[in-house]
Every structure is written in C-alpha cells, then in structure tokens.
Amino acid sequence: MRETAYAKINLALHVRARREDGYHELETVFAFVDAGDELSVQPAPRDELRVVGEFAAGLTDPFGNIVARALSHLPHGPGGWRVTLDKRLPVAAGLGGGSADAGAVFRLVDRAHKLPDDWPQRAAKLGADVPACVASVTCIGRGTGTDLEPLDSDLTGTAVLLVNPRIPLATGPVFAGWNGIDRGPLPDGDARAIALTGRNDLEPSALALVPAIGDVLAALRGTAPLLARMSGSGATCFALYENADVMAAAAHRLRAAHPDWWQLQGKLR
Structure with missing residues (x-):
C-alpha cells in the first residue's frame, strides 16, 4: 500500500493563553496541500522503518520516529509492516511533517484493518496536530489543537x-x-x-x-x-x-x- 502524508498549513493561528501544563490554548484553521511525504508498506515478520528522500538526514533516530511510534499504537498484524518513508518535506518546518506521516499511518491501518474506536485519543498522544492530520481535511482546531470542528472549505482546489x-x-x-x-x-x-x-x-x-x-x-x-x-x-x-x-x-x-x-x-x- 502507498499513502501520501499531506503537508499541513495553518491558514490562521491565534494563540489565546498559556496553560499550566506547558501547552497553549490555540484557535487555528488546519488546511492540507495535495502533496507531501510518501509512505509505502509491505507485510513483514516485524515492524521495520526505512527513511529515504531529500530530508531523510533530518530524522536521525528511526526508533523514535513518529511513524514507528504510530505503528506501535495501532493493531496492524499479524506480523508487522516494512515501512519506507520518502521524506520530501523539510523537518522542523511548520508543516506538521511528522504529524502528517503519523496521520498517513492511521489511514493505512484503517484501510487494512479499520481503526479502533479510540483512535482519536491514540492520535492525540502522538502529537497535537496528529488528529487533524488523520483526516487531512480543512477544519478548526481548538484547545491544544486536538479539539476539532468541521469547516466546509471554499478554498479547496486553491x-x-x-x-x-x-x-x-x-x-x-x-x-x-x-x-x-x-x-x-x-x-x-x-x-x-x-x-x-x-x-x-x-x-x-x-x-x-x-x-x-x-x-x-x-x-x-x-x-x-x-x-x-x-x-x-x-x-x-x-x-x-x-x-x-x-x-x-x-x-x-x-x-x-x-x-x-x-x-x-x-x-x-
């Protein structure tokens, strides 16, 4: 299977307050570009991750990579998956690249096995942008970005x-x-x-x-x-x-x- 990890942009990002837990209260509009990193998966005896592409060198710890962590959070057996991540988006760039990669893993698991009912909670544990990146459609994010509201987009195709x-x-x-x-x-x-x-x-x-x-x-x-x-x-x-x-x-x-x-x-x- 193959899946694109769509680049995330924030059409607007309003920071409202600092929280005691170290996070910030946000109001943002997530939108997604029709291009990004590319993931491909094959069945394997155990989970494996190979990172290639222009920005592969920016990901120095494959075991700590969010793709590997997303796989560990989701049932996708028997056995494992051999995942190749073609890292086309720059790292630490404001594009939610890692979150988009994780979102692509969730879509792949959904296609192969269906996601568990508690997938939003599992996604949020990986990062504040990950729940929005699972669907990768325009929406409003509140709280730390994990409280999502649908928003019909008149910018689709722009x-x-x-x-x-x-x-x-x-x-x-x-x-x-x-x-x-x-x-x-x-x-x-x-x-x-x-x-x-x-x-x-x-x-x-x-x-x-x-x-x-x-x-x-x-x-x-x-x-x-x-x-x-x-x-x-x-x-x-x-x-x-x-x-x-x-x-x-x-x-x-x-x-x-x-x-x-x-x-x-x-x-x-």
Whole structure:
C-alpha cells in the first residue's frame, strides 16, 4: 500500500493563553496541500522503518520516529509492516511533517484493518496536530489543537506555494517567545474569510529567531498572492493564488531569485 502524508498549513493561528501544563490554548484553521511525504508498506515478520528522500538526514533516530511510534499504537498484524518513508518535506518546518506521516499511518491501518474506536485519543498522544492530520481535511482546531470542528472549505482546489529558507526551527522556542497577549479569537465565516482576516500570532517570535522568514514573506507578497503567511511555528511560509498559472509564475520567479530556498507547488485539498 502507498499513502501520501499531506503537508499541513495553518491558514490562521491565534494563540489565546498559556496553560499550566506547558501547552497553549490555540484557535487555528488546519488546511492540507495535495502533496507531501510518501509512505509505502509491505507485510513483514516485524515492524521495520526505512527513511529515504531529500530530508531523510533530518530524522536521525528511526526508533523514535513518529511513524514507528504510530505503528506501535495501532493493531496492524499479524506480523508487522516494512515501512519506507520518502521524506520530501523539510523537518522542523511548520508543516506538521511528522504529524502528517503519523496521520498517513492511521489511514493505512484503517484501510487494512479499520481503526479502533479510540483512535482519536491514540492520535492525540502522538502529537497535537496528529488528529487533524488523520483526516487531512480543512477544519478548526481548538484547545491544544486536538479539539476539532468541521469547516466546509471554499478554498479547496486553491493554488498554493510553500517556501522554506532551509533553516530548521523548533516549535518550543517559538511558543516560548510568544508575548502572551491575547489578540482575540478566530473571526467568523468560511475558510477564505477566516484566512484573509485571521493572523499567525507566532510570526513575531519566529522572525526573531529566523529573520530569513521575513525575506520569504516579502518575496511571496511581491508575487500578488491572495494571501501570504507563515505556517505554524515556521519557518515555512505559504501563499495562495487565484489560479495555478499565477502560482507557477511566482514559483519560477522565486526559484530564479532564491535558488537555495525549498519550495513546493500544489493545491489545497
């Protein structure tokens, strides 16, 4: 079996409060690009994980990899699975790459054996973004991101360009740098309205850590997108466009000006 681990972006990300458990109260709109890492699985006597691809070197502990942990959380026997993870998304990039990989494992298990009824709890134990990444459809996340609400998306099919300056950025320091000011809840409306009038409250602290994010945002905003914003805790930024031709032209322009930046072209699911 094969499955794509769809790249996650946050169309808006409002941080509302710090919690006593060290996490933060969030309100966010998760959306997913129609491309990402690729997983393939075959039956095996025991679970095995092989990581290949451009960003494989960023995953140095295969036994601690979230794919291996997801398998250990789910029944998928008899025997095990030999999993090959083609790591196409940058690591520590604000794209939920590891969570997306875990979400793909959940979909593979569901296809082969059906998921257990308590799968949302098992997913949440792996990471706050994992429950949303299982379905990989546009939705609202509250709490730490695990309390999900459906949201009909009028942005499905919208052209999207992802750009990363190839600088890893860990989530913890970005959240630690949040200034603690509650700037208000997500606006009401459909996905497009929330995206256009929302914000990412983590941008200032991410910019302080990786100033190159500002260069990426400026470059994207210079291509006349519908919207350009940082995703998650960074350093990846995204831009939405009216059509694929405009997006492709923007991608060509940025590649010529910044050949060292990583980029991915796609559509929102």
